[in-house]
Structures are given as C-alpha cells and as structure tokens.
Amino acid sequence: MSLLQATGMRGGYGAADILQGCTINCDRGEIAVIVGPNGAGKSTAIKAIFGMIDLREGDVTFEGKSITSLAPQARVEAGMGMVPQNNNVFPGMTVEENLQMGAFLREDGGAGVIDKVYDLFPAVKDKRYQLAGELSGGQRQQVAVGRAMMTEPTLLILDEPTAGVSPIVMDELFDRIIEIAKTGIAVLMVEQNARQALEIADTGYVLVEGQNRFTDTGAALLADSEVRATFLGGDQS
Amino acid sequence: MHDFANAFILLSNYVLIPSITYGSQLAIGALGITLVFSILRFANFAHGDTMAFGTMVAIFCTWGVQALGLSLGPLPVALITLPVAIAVTIALVLGIDKIIYQFYRNKKVEPIILVMASVGVMFMMNGIVRILIGTGDVSFADGARFIIRAREFREMTGLDEGLALRTTQVITVVVAGVVMAALFWFLQKTRTGKSMRAFSDNEDLALLSGIKPERVVQITWIIAATLATIAGVLYGLDKGFRPFTYFQLLLPMFAAAILGGIGQPIGAVVGGFVIAFSEVALTYAYRRVFEYLGPDGFEVEGLAQLIETEYKFAISFIILVIVLLVRPTGIFKGRVL
Ligand SMILES: Nc1ncnc2c1ncn2[C@@H]1O[C@H](COP(=O)(O)OP(=O)(O)OP(=O)(O)O)[C@@H](O)[C@H]1O
Ligand SMILES: [Mg+2]
Numbered sequence: 001m002s003l004l005q006a007t008g009m010r011g012g013y014g015a016a017d018i019l020q021g022c023t024i025n026c027d028r029g030e031i032a033v034i035v036g037p038n039g040a041g042k043s044t045a046i047k048a049i050f051g052m053i054d055l056r057e058g059d060v061t062f063e064g065k066s067i068t069s070l071a072p073q074a075r076v077e078a079g080m081g082m083v084p085q086n087n088n089v090f091p092g093m094t095v096e097e098n099l100q101m102g103a104f105l106r107e108d109g110g111a112g113v114i115d116k117v118y119d120l121f122p123a124v125k126d127k128r129y130q131l132a133g134e135l136s137g138g139q140r141q142q143v144a145v146g147r148a149m150m151t152e153p154t155l156l157i158l159d160e161p162t163a164g165v166s167p168i169v170m171d172e173l174f175d176r177i178i179e180i181a182k183t184g185i186a187v188l189m190v191e192q193n194a195r196q197a198l199e200i201a202d203t204g205y206v207l208v209e210g211q212n213r214f215t216d217t218g219a220a221l222l223a224d225s226e227v228r229a230t231f232l233g234g235d236q237s
Numbered sequence: 238m239h240d241f242a243n244a245f246i247l248l249s250n251y252v253l254i255p256s257i258t259y260g261s262q263l264a265i266g267a268l269g270i271t272l273v274f275s276i277l278r279f280a281n282f283a284h285g286d287t288m289a290f291g292t293m294v295a296i297f298c299t300w301g302v303q304a305l306g307l308s309l310g311p312l313p314v315a316l317i318t319l320p321v322a323i324a325v326t327i328a329l330v331l332g333i334d335k336i337i338y339q340f341y342r343n344k345k346v347e348p349i350i351l352v353m354a355s356v357g358v359m360f361m362m363n364g365i366v367r368i369l370i371g372t373g374d375v376s377f378a379d380g381a382r383f384i385i386r387a388r389e390f391r392e393m394t395g396l397d398e399g400l401a402l403r404t405t406q407v408i409t410v411v412v413a414g415v416v417m418a419a420l421f422w423f424l425q426k427t428r429t430g431k432s433m434r435a436f437s438d439n440e441d442l443a444l445l446s447g448i449k450p451e452r453v454v455q456i457t458w459i460i461a462a463t464l465a466t467i468a469g470v471l472y473g474l475d476k477g478f479r480p481f482t483y484f485q486l487l488l489p490m491f492a493a494a495i496l497g498g499i500g501q502p503i504g505a506v507v508g509g510f511v512i513a514f515s516e517v518a519l520t521y522a523y524r525r526v527f528e529y530l531g532p533d534g535f536e537v538e539g540l541a542q543l544i545e546t547e548y549k550f551a552i553s554f555i556i557l558v559i560v561l562l563v564r565p566t567g568i569f570k571g572r573v574l
Pocket of ligand 2: 042043044085159
C-alpha cells in the first residue's frame with residue numbers, strides 16, 4: 001500500500017469535471033512525475049490531492065487513512081507539503097521569513113530545519129535577508145521548495161518547480177529533488193520538461209483530459225514509442 | 238532676527254504642532270483601515286464610527302472615575318480608562334465579525350459586498366453612539382490644560398509671539414509614538430505578526446503553510462479596534478468628542494491610507510502626516526507671518542489664507558482624487574482599491 005493513494009478522482013472548479021477518474025499513487029523515497037499537455041488537469045489533480053478543490057468522486061488516502069474530507073491545513077499537519085505552480089513565495093517577506101512561515105505549524109519554530117534547507121540550497125542562505133519578490137526565478141523556486149520542506153513533510157508535492165528557469169538551474173533543482181527523495185520523502189511532481197523529469201522518475205503518469213493515459217516507470221515511458229511521439233516532442237533521443 | 242524668530246514661533250504654534258498632533262491621530266486611524274484592508278481585503282467604512290464607539294466608552298468610564306472623586310493629577314483620566322474602552326470595543330467588533338462579516342467570508346463574496354456590509358455596520362454603530370451619548374459636543378479632557386502657556390513663553394523668551402503647548406498634544410504624540418513602535422515591532426518580529434504579513438502577501442500560500450485564516454482575521458480585528466479606540470480618544474481629548482466629526486474623519490483617514498499605499502502600514506503613517514500637514518498648512522492664515530518676514534511696516538491685505546477652514550475636507554478629497562488618478566498604488570506601492 002502506497003503512502004499516497006488518490007483513486008478515481010473526479011471533480012473540478014464548477015459544473016464541468018476537469019478530472020475524469022484520475023488515479024495517482026506515490027511512495028516513500030520515490031519520485032512520481034505527472035506529465036501531459038497544457039490544460040490536461042495536472043495542477044487540478046494535485047490541488048485535489050491537497051484538498052484545495054472538492055472531489056465529487058474518488059478517495060485520497062495518506063498513510064492508509066482517508067483524508068478526502070480534510071482541509072489543506074490539516075493535510076499540512078498530517079505531513080504533506082506543497083509548492084504551488086504560481087505565487088509560491090511571500091514576495092514582501094525576506095527569504096528567511098518565508099522559511100519561518102513554512103515552519104508556522106512547528107512548535108519549535110524550525111530553527112534546526114532552516115539550517116538543513118540552507119545546506120540543501122546554499123544560494124538561498126546567501127539571500128536570506130533579501131525580499132523573496134526580488135529574487136531570480138531559479139532562486140525563488142528554491143525558496144518555494146525550502147518553504148515547503150520546513151514542516152519536514154513525508155510527502156512533498158511540487159507543481160512545475162522548474163518553470164521559467166535555465167537548463168543549468170533545472171538540472172541542479174532536479175539533483176536537489178533526488179537528494180530530497182533519498183532522505184525517504186515521497187516526491188510527487190508535475191513537470192513541463194517531461195523528458196528530463198521522466199529520467200529521474202520512479203513512476204510516471206501521463207495525464208490527458210483529466211484521465212490517466214499512460215502509467216509506468218519513468219524509464220519505460222521514455223522507451224515507449226507512442227509516449228515519445230505524442231508527449232515528448234518527436235522520436236529523437 | 239527677532240522677526241524671524243517670531244514668524245517661526247507663529248508657524249510652530251499654528252501649523253507645525255497642530256499638524257503633528259492631528260497627523261498622529263490620523264496615522265493611528267489610517268493604520269486600522271489599512272490593516273483591515275490588507276487582511277480582510279475590504280475598505281472598512283465603519284472605522285470612524287468604531288473610533289466614536291471606543292471614545293464613548295472611554296468617556297463613560299471617565300465620568301465614572303470622576304464621580305468617585307478621583308483624578309490623575311495633570312494627566313486626563315481618559316488615559317487610564319483606555320484598557321476598558323479598548324476591551325469593550327474589541328468585544329463589539331469581534332461580535333460584529335462573527336455575526337456579519339464571517340457570514341459573507343464563508344460565502345466568499347466579492348469585496349464590494351463586504352464594503353456595503355461595513356456601511357451598514359457604520360450606520361448601526363453610529364446609531365448606538367448617538368442613542369447612548371447624544372449628538373452634541375462632549376469635552377472630557379481633565380488634568381492640566383497646558384504644559385507651556387503662551388504668556389509664560391513670551392515672558393521667558395521676550396518674543397512677541399507665544400508658543401502654547403497643550404497637554405493633550407504631547408500625550409497624543411507620545412502615545413502615538415509608542416503605539417506605532419509596538420505595532421511595527423509586532424508585525425516585523427513576532428510569529429503572529431509575521432503570519433499576518435504572510436496572509437496579506439499571499440493568502441493561498443499562507444493557508445498551505447498552516448496559517449489559520451480565522452485566527453489571523455480575529456487578531457486583525459483586535460488590533461483594529463485597539464487602534465480605533467486609541468485614535469478616537471486622542472482626537473477627542475485634543476479637539477472634543479462629537480459623533481458626526483468622527484464620521485467625517487473617514488475621509489482624511491482613507492485619503493491617508495490610500496496616499497501612503499493601502500495595505501502598507503508605513504504608508505498609513507506617512508499618509509496621515511502628509512494629509513494633516515496639507516489640511517492645516519493650506520487653511521492657515523499667513524498674514525502675520527508675512528508681516529514679520531517682510532520689510533518693516535509691511536502690511537498684508539486680507540488673511541493670506543489659501544483655503545477657508547470650512548473647506549478643509551476638500552483638501553483630503555482632492556489629494557485622494559489626485560492619488561487615485563496619478564498613482565493609485567500610493568507612495569509605498571500598496572494595492573489598488
Ligand atoms: N481556478 C480555476 N477555475 C476554473 N477553471 C480552472 C481553474 N484552474 C484551471 N482551470 C481549468 O481547468 C483545466 C485544467 O487546468 P490545470 O491548471 O489543471 O491544467 P495543467 O495540466 O496544470 O496545465 P499547465 O500545464 O498549463 O499548468 C483547464 O481547462 C483550466 O482552464
Ligand atoms: Mg499546471
């Protein structure tokens with residue numbers, strides 16, 4: 001039984017369902033990647049997993065317990081962390097304050113965890129007294145991931161962590177994400193850079209129109225000629 | 238030299254000191270408006286009447302203390318009644334939030350609906366205050382009236398112009414300084430204060446960080462009620478209490494908050510002083526100042542007053558309109574209403 005099991009999710013923002021029975025699982029120490037065309041419902045799927053939209057059908061379980069009716073804050077308390085696709089930092093607060101806010105639920109204030117985040121992202125440490133709104137795209141993404149790490153979650157959900165960053169920074173972010181997964185955290189991530197993301201994925205989900213089109217290991221999906229032709233931009237490799 | 242000193246004293250007495258005092262009062266009022274806006278995301282039209290309510294409670298308590306035959310020596314009794322007045326106002330405001338605003342928040346209504354609800358709350362509070370204390374003027378400043386009297390000052394310095402410093406002016410500036418320092422310390426340094434800034438900055442991410450919205454909202458109301466009561470009592474001590482005047486204060490307070498950048502506490506403070514200074518400086522009659530500064534025997538016809546005092550509210554209004562047209566985010570890049 002996986003740490004996170006989201007089964008048969010159906011729902012959306014209004015009358016029309018964006019998710020049409022979509023299923024996502026993720027386990028400790030594993031990187032699960034969701035790819036798919038724009039508007040496929042990738043962000044919607046992880047919002048549903050985090051309780052930010054209501055499901056009409058389906059069930060989300062975490063550590064074996066159903067969390068379908070829990071509010072997002074309660075899911076944070078249960079051990080889930082989330083980095084949204086947009087507006088994922090507090091722009092008017094310093095980098096350090098952003099991290100402190102990530103630790104808001106911790107009784108101890110998270111001083112020890114901040115050092116761990118600084119070890120993981122040395123560039124963040126250098127900028128700690130700067131406003132998060134004044135950082136470069138790559139630095140901001142690191143702060144966003146760091147903020148979500150502050151509760152020491154067992155499941156970390158990332159929505160396009162490499163959006164708008166250079167290829168070099170993207171490789172570095174992926175390296176950090178692999179490091180995070182190695183510490184036993186489950187990482188569920190939506191990625192636009194599908195090929196690179198599937199290379200580091202233990203499990204890959206190809207989502208189309210709110211449904212699972214393909215589900216397999218990252219390597220198997222990369223090897224699948226149909227997936228390559230349709231979703232990875234041609235057959236070159 | 239003498240003339241220059243006389244002109245300076247005249248300006249201090251009638252422009253500088255009054256606008257610093259009035260600016261402090263506006264700043265504390267505008268801070269409440271700006272905080273409610275940054276957390277609850279609506280312009281709270283009931284803020285002026287919240288000030289009136291808090292001041293009314295302080296006045297009743299003052300009368301109670303005076304009836305017991307007690308006094309604070311040179312200081313006005315209203316100062317020690319502040320904690321009680323603040324507590325009662327907090328209770329009222331939290332009750333109103335529970336019954337009225339929370340209902341709309343849960344329905345996730347557009348901000349304009351909350352603004353309209355606050356107009357309703359304004360009329361209601363307005364009614365409560367007028368029923369309980371009446372509509373007339375109430376003067377409740379006791380203790381010593383002056384710290385420096387104009388006559389004493391003239392005798393001391395040998396100048397023709399006297400400088401009068403009233404106790405309430407000094408109290409206003411001292412209390413305002415303490416309140417602002419405490420508020421900025423709270424917002425910058427404490428966990429709760431930072432969570433309020435986070436909520437104001439990015440509400441969705443604040444929720445994802447486990448910050449509880451209802452708690453942030455409650456603390457905001459507690460602070461807003463505290464600031465409103467303090468601003469109201471300081472204003473009332475300085476200029477007397479009258480419910481209608483407090484309603485009218487909405488305009489300069491909103492002008493201050495928007496000029497500074499709504500949602501930005503520092504902007505509310507700067508805006509408060511700019512509005513106060515503009516109001517006082519533009520309605521002052523400069524005739525005697527010019528006569529001191531001009532050559533001997535120089536006489537000015539008329540009062541040399543730019544705008545008559547009756548039109549002082551037009552000044553806030555014009556500043557407000559200009560800011561909204563030219564730079565709607567205000568001096569410190571606040572939100573756009
Ligand atoms: N807040 C919202 N309200 C209403 N509809 C929305 C909202 N957010 C997304 N949608 C709609 O839901 C569908 C799926 O959007 P979603 O953001 O999940 O796509 P996505 O796969 O994450 O796309 P992208 O790769 O562009 O991020 C789209 O048709 C979008 O228009
Ligand atoms: Mg998306």
